Amino acid sequence: MARLLLLTAGTEGDVRPFVNLAARLVARGHEVGLAAPAGDAEMVAESGARHLKLAIDFRDMARQGQAHAAGLPGLIDRLARPGTLTRVADALFETTARGRSFRPDAIIAHPKYTGAADLAQALQVPWAQVALLPCIAPTAVVPNAALFARDMGPWANRASYCLTPLLARPLAGRTDRWRAENLGLPPRRKAPPPAARLVLNAFSAALLPRIDDWGPAVATTGFWRAEDDTAADTGLPIEAAAFATRATARRRPLIHIGFGSMSGVDGNGVARSLARAIERADVAALVTTGWGGIDGRALDRLAGDRVLVLDRMPHARVFPHVDLVVHHGGVGTLASGLMAGRAAVICPWGADQPFWAARAVDGGYGLRGPGLRQLAAGGLGTGDRLGRTIRR
Numbered sequence: 001m002a003r004l005l006l007l008t009a010g011t012e013g014d015v016r017p018f019v020n021l022a023a024r025l026v027a028r029g030h031e032v033g034l035a036a037p038a039g040d041a042e043m044v045a046e047s048g049a050r051h052l053k054l055a056i057d058f059r060d061m062a063r064q065g066q067a068h069a070a071g072l073p074g075l076i077d078r079l080a081r082p083g084t085l086t087r088v089a090d091a092l093f094e095t096t097a098r099g100r101s102f103r104p105d106a107i108i109a110h111p112k113y114t115g116a117a118d119l120a121q122a123l124q125v126p127w128a129q130v131a132l133l134p135c136i137a138p139t140a141v142v143p144n145a146a147l148f149a150r151d152m153g154p155w156a157n158r159a160s161y162c163l164t165p166l167l168a169r170p171l172a173g174r175t176d177r178w179r180a181e182n183l184g185l186p187p188r189r190k191a192p193p194p195a196a197r198l199v200l201n202a203f204s205a206a207l208l209p210r211i212d213d214w215g216p217a218v219a220t221t222g223f224w225r226a227e228d229d230t231a232a233d234t235g236l237p238i239e240a241a242a243f244a245t246r247a248t249a250r251r252r253p254l255i256h257i258g259f260g261s262m263s264g265v266d267g268n269g270v271a272r273s274l275a276r277a278i279e280r281a282d283v284a285a286l287v288t289t290g291w292g293g294i295d296g297r298a299l300d301r302l303a304g305d306r307v308l309v310l311d312r313m314p315h316a317r318v319f320p321h322v323d324l325v326v327h328h329g330g331v332g333t334l335a336s337g338l339m340a341g342r343a344a345v346i347c348p349w350g351a352d353q354p355f356w357a358a359r360a361v362d363g364g365y366g367l368r369g370p371g372l373r374q375l376a377a378g379g380l381g382t383g384d385r386l387g388r389t390i391r392r
Contacts, residue, residue: 003031005104007113008130009054009092013260013332014110015040017132017202017224021108022047033102035095035113052098056091089114089171097182108200111136114168115178117193122183129196132331133352134208135164137199137218141211142355149354203331204338207359223335226316236321240286243308244321247284252306255281255390256318258288259328259347259372266376267295273375275302276383281390286322288312293328293372315340324390328372329353329360338365345369345389367392 004025008018015036022032026048034049037058044051096115099107100123107127109116120127129136135146138161140154148160168175172188179185201208201220210220236244247254257274271294278285287309289296296309315333319325319340327333329348334356337344344366346357360366369389370382 001029001031002105003033003103005033005035005099005102005107006049007035007096007099007107007109007116009035009037009056009058009110009112011058011260012040012043013330014112014132015043016332018108018110018130019043019047019049020224020226022049023226025049033099033104035099050102052095052102054091054095056088085167085170086174088112089174093175093178093182097178100183109196111164114171114175117196118175118179118183118185118188121191121193122185126197127194128198128200131199131201132203133355134201134203135161135352137161137201137214139211139213141213142208145352145355149358204335206338207334207356207363207365223331223339225335225339236317237310237313240308240310240313240318243284243286246305250284252282252284253323254286254321255283255324255326256286256288256322257294257326258290258312258333259293259349260290260330260333267293268298269376270372271295271298271302273370273377273383273386274299275307277386277390278303278306280384280387283324283390284308285326286310286313286318326369326386326390329357331356334360334365343367345386347372347375347386349373 006018006022008015018034018036022034023046025032032049033052034044034047035052035054036044038053038055039057041051041053092113093115096113096119099119104123104125106125107116107120108130109127110130116127131137133145134142135144138158140158143152143157144160144164147163151157152160176187179188185191197217199218201218202224203220204222205220235241244254274294285307287294287296287299287307289309289311299307300309315336319336319342322342324345325337325342326345326347329346330353334344344360346360346366347369348354348357349372357368361368367389369386374382
């Protein structure tokens with residue numbers, strides 16, 4: 001059996017797919033090391049993999065508005081934050097270097113781990129890069145989804161993939177020092193690291209079918225789900241089940257609203273818009289506040305018995321029991337809704353969310369709602385528009 005090193009970083013949408021992959025590999029007898037944020041220790045423990053803890057709090061970064069900057073302006077903003085960039089890079093480098101002691105036979109890495117190729121070079125092992133969205137393998141068919149949502153034409157689509165490596169450009173000197181001190185390697189310009197042997201598109205071909213100009217080294221695997229998602233559906237939590245029963249008695253459709261790890265917006269404004277939408281649509285809503293994109297207390301006060309507000313609920317226990325899911329368009333949440341057979345109303349903020357919203361609408365899997373920034377403005381018109389969309 002193989003020893004496999006998995007490297008990931010970011011929010012739950014970045015970490016959960018790797019946890020699911022690790023669990024499947026462990027179940028098949030492989031030895032797995034999983035580098036992931038220290039705050040995700042409980043999640044990693046579920047997989048049975050050895051946890052290489054990454055000392056970066058992405059939740060704190062999100063609160064500061066640094067983790068989810070949108071599109072090309074967000075890219076420029078991050079490049080203009082040398083303190084943040086070097087702090088994250090140093091933590092990723094340190095964790096990558098510790099992976100050397102795991103002695104892996106192969107490496108599977110999230111794009112944030114720019115040192116994955118260097119570690120593979122030092123260990124002389126193959127490595128694969130994981131794309132949770134189309135942002136690695138250039139194509140003329142769709143743009144780099146980390147930065148752009150809509151088709152810009154063949155030339156511009158392909159050119160957009162050249163922008164992603166710019167994030168690591170300011171770290172060239174730091175990378176070479178790390179290579180020398182931790183891996184015993186010369187500078188990259190003298191000994192370039194190997195390209196990934198595979199690019200694994202960890203999303204569904206139902207949302208983005210295979211593209212011919214990707215070539216044979218790019219594989220679309222489908223979403224990396226748990227071995228048996230249906231086993232995780234143990235029914236609604238007790239409080240939520242009682243709320244659902246009351247909603248049924250009042251003949252109100254039951255929906256779920258949650259914006260995952262989104263933060264850095266006016267949660268009170270979002271609450272005002274949601275309260276208006278819930279009233280306008282005449283629904284009952286299970287609401288999860290996540291990382292702070294929704295002010296739960298304000299929503300509870302404004303919407304009264306139409307809502308039940310909780311910090312979080314597992315998607316697998318909730319989505320099969322609601323009529324509709326309102327969310328931010330994160331690919332993990334979108335996948336959970338599709339797996340449960342539930343349509344979505346998507347209120348994107350930034351990053352890849354507008355791209356996935358467009359793919360879901362084009363595929364007939366959901367509708368586009370007001371953006372999260374529009375909801376944060378708290379206007380009655382925005383709430384009314386979302387309410388009408390929910391009723392559709």
